Amino acid sequence: MITEHAPIFMVLLPLSAAFITPLVGLVSGRARDYIPFLAFVGSLACGLTMISPVLSGDTIVYALGNRSPPYGITLYVDALSLFAALVVAGMATFSAVYAVPYMRKDARRGKFYTLFCLQIAGISGVILTGDMFNLYVFFEIMSVSTYALVAYHRKSDSAEAGFKLLTLGGVISTFILFGVALLYAQYQTLNMVDLMSKIAMSSVDIVAMAFFVVGFGFKAGIVPLHFWAADSYPAAPTPTGMLLAGTFKVAGVYLFARVLYFVFDAMEATSPMIATFGVITAFIGVMMALVQHDFKRLLSYHAVSQLGYIMAGIGLATPLGISGGLFHLMNNAVYKGLLFLCAGAVFYRIGTWDLDRMGGLSKKMPFTTFCFFIGALAISGVPPFNGFVSKWMLYVGTYQKEYYFFTVVLILASVGTLSSFLKALDSVFLGQLKEEYREVKDVPLLMKIPMGILAVTCIVFGIYPQLPLTLVEKASSAVLGIPVDVGAYNLGLNLEYAFWSPVMISLVLLVLLVFVVLTLRTGKALAPEPEAKAGARDDIYICGEEDYYVNISGSNLYYGIITPLDRFYRYLKSEHSGLLQNYVFWVVFTLIVVIIYLWRVV
Amino acid sequence: MNVDYIVCVAVFAIGLYAVMVKKNLIKIVVGLSLMDYAVQYFLIATGYVQGGSPPIEVLPDITSETVVMVDPLPQALVLTSIVIGLSVTALALSIAIVLYRHYGTLDITEIRGLRE
Amino acid sequence: MRQCLSAFFATVVLWVLLTWSEIQEQGYPPLLVGVLAALIVAVLSRNLFPAVSLHPRRVFYFVVYIPALLWEIIKSNLDVAYRVLHPKMPINPGIVRVPVSLQSDYGKTLLANSITLTPGTLTLDVLGDNFYVHWLNIQTREPQEAAEIITGRFMRFLNKVFP
């Protein structure tokens, strides 16, 4: 019975948990904390039972209310949706474990758990549904619970982030509804499979497609639509922020693949656009990350940047590119989750996000430091961690598709990632311990468990990527419609899943090393003594007459790089203005650009 | 080209204009709702049949063979969408209340704690 | 308890009006659902709904009151129409204080609404035992006289209905 109804239970379990938690909370607050975890484990187990039929090539179609597919609502599970759903359920489980001790101090946490479960139910529904309108409904369940979670703390910044996200998200969801309505008006059907056979690419379809591109791009956070990301991820409670930054990209990317490649069958036309968006995102995200002073904002811009890699991979539309993109999606969920959990652990103990006020925590929180180190290396694409494998697949993929420029930009972005993580590592964990943190301890066991498992996963997937790649290959073959074997692309070496050639890898490492040494040198020359208070303008360190050059602290490590790019940064900062109107303008602007592009191409 | 479609695109544009240009939080929320209503109107218009009867089969003088009915599905969709719109509006207003408490203003251009 | 019962019967009457044709066709199930709902509501609003008394004298005066009110409305309609159509517009608008002797809240409500229903007078507010009435054609500034003119025609009945 479980295998038969597994698709619906993946959605139903979190949904019912959302309403069981307040009921149990009336009786016992402690017991309530564990219910989301149990529900997500159940959801994950349901997903796992579907692996073997899906790997053997079946597509599971589950008709709600026993109505035959073109008319009723259906759930549609192929390798792609199963892959995405498994990533979501797995990461949600870790997040739920972490949330138990993390949220315990909060008296209002019952609401958090309800919203959390609703969010997971919504995202599972988005991934599993086979019906366009149902997709909109689940999308909204997910979005509305996200708005509420972002504004959860009711402080000034979380309320502000929540309102901005809500306004932008509200515009976006009307776009998606408009797209669905346009499709229904023409073809009188909402079933995805049915739509695919009917779509004729009229001019109305192009408008609908543009609405979808902007909508899903917003959810994923591609660059002109990413402004909400850096506000919202830090504002949300950490267990949610972790999912928002890593896992919820899955929904956006999945929808790109499902709707554009599958329903519209427009891979040829849209893939260069998606790849371009991806590369721009990767670059801008990392550039913004370099100048952040807030720990979580730094991580958030990296989340934006990593999404760029994924989109670039999906946009390549080659077997290697899509496999790389999907694998990177999974890896990103893992290490981004790990990094956010570490950041949350630091906050849990010292209560601030300001990089300038941290330092020396490695002595007091060795476990967290170790996990953060692994996560930082994985996100920067250093072998033998999982980030390297997928990034390498993307580099090779762009190279093979002859997008040489993209390859260069992606590698550059990777370098930027590493350097900004060195900065974070330096200002949070290394250096002299601040006086007020002398009593700090490492985090409780329940928080360590998910962090530990994720760190181990980073290493295992890096050394032994065959394990996830079997599912990833199936998923990308579901996207492309042809069988995919990533092992066939072994470039240079005879290892079955090795994508690297020794010469290339040593070159990249050498470049990285030189860069690191150089930046460390500049950093040492400019950084103040550890005793210097944050933001203290000590006379000794004045290296110019203007105020602008004075204030150099731990988080300003890349002063030497950023200053030459001053004009570029001024422009970037003027765009990240905090003005809602500006952000909405970018949404509309992107919509128009996409419509014009699609008009020319289709 | 149908008049309904022109009207709903116009309303959609007005809503979008309100979100893009207006500074008052409440007006922005109104703009969002307007956009929603425009799309809902569009959905209803797609299912409407000139001279069609309500899609209820048990009404005594209507049988499905002889009478043209309007398409019932968009109406169901619109109901769902209204519910969602209501929840978004409610949430937006609650957050606006919280924002007003913190900043003492409803002007969105003055609420710019988060930038860069 | 009286309040509870009143609420119950009022809601049941509403339900029967709403579902009359259904009850005729299908027998007891629709009625049963209505009675259930009415029970819940009656318990919910046990402290809210007015306790209706079915004392014959009160019911009689209430029933008589309705045509009397209608007659007053027609009379003052004609009066206002005359004033509006008259070329000189003989109006003298203003707000007067009208003391009211009724004690019951529902009596005050009924009276205030009756004053509003008759054209030419409009109840603006009720504070304590005083009504503040906007009067189209003020005939006197003395509160007691104003009360006699405005409310006297209703009070004859309402005093009996709400003793």
Next chain:
Amino acid sequence: MEKNDDPREPSVIVKSIARMVFPLAFVYGVYIFVHGHLTPGGGFQGGTIIASSIILLYLGVGTLKIPESLMTALESVAALCFIGLGCIGIVKGGNFLWNAVSLGTPGTLLSAGILGPIYVAIGIKVGTELTAIFNNMRRSPP
């Protein structure tokens, strides 16, 4: 003119009319969602009417204490009822939301299988939900 001390205290007219209309509006909401499968309307509309009757009471009476835990419980139970009703289909050997209960004669109150109970559950859910939203909004900051 005597001053009205508490501006939140509504006038006696509003108060008594609100108290009188409340049960009637409430029952009208119940009527709408109980007949959701027969006439236009349904759970959401009925629930909205119920919630507005309670909001009317709030506005009319000025102060009204509704225990939050009761609202939470009602809301959750109604939502779980919906899921449970959907699961009847699974238990009977079909899929989720399969209308497996006997359908009755079309047009009568006790027909359409699980649809009627689902509308009732949704009606209760929406009614409590909107009331809770209103309650939250009018509450002063913590």
